[in-house]
Amino acid sequence: MESFGNVLRQLRRRRGLSLRVLSARAAYDYGYLGQIERGDRPPTAAVAEACDRALGAGGLLVQAYRERAGEAEMQRRMLYWLHSR
Numbered sequence: 841m842e843s844f845g846n847v848l849r850q851l852r853r854r855r856g857l858s859l860r861v862l863s864a865r866a867a868y869d870y871g872y873l874g875q876i877e878r879g880d881r882p883p884t885a886a887v888a889e890a891c892d893r894a895l896g897a898g899g900l901l902v903q904a905y906r907e908r909a910g911e912a913e914m915q916r917r918m919l920y921w922l923h924s925r
Contacts, residue, residue, distance in 0.1 A: 844888070845877040847904045851895050852877075865894035883908075 888905035
């Protein structure tokens with residue numbers, strides 16, 4: 841499964857937008873969005889929704905965010921289970 845940042849970058853590039861243009865449309869700092877694209881910072885639900893709207897992605901980014909969040913929750917539960925034994 842691709843990371844959220846990779847999906848965001850691919851969609852942005854397909855739309856022919858620079859990171860600065862996307863940041864203006866989504867109302868988030870371009871440096872912050874760049875960190876998300878590189879995988880240096882995790883996205884939030886609000887960022888996923890704003891970028892999805894700005895890119896006209898039809899919910900694709902929101903879905904990618906939810907899948908990523910679901911994987912993180914599964915990992916957290918697995919670690920808890922392993923350490924509780």
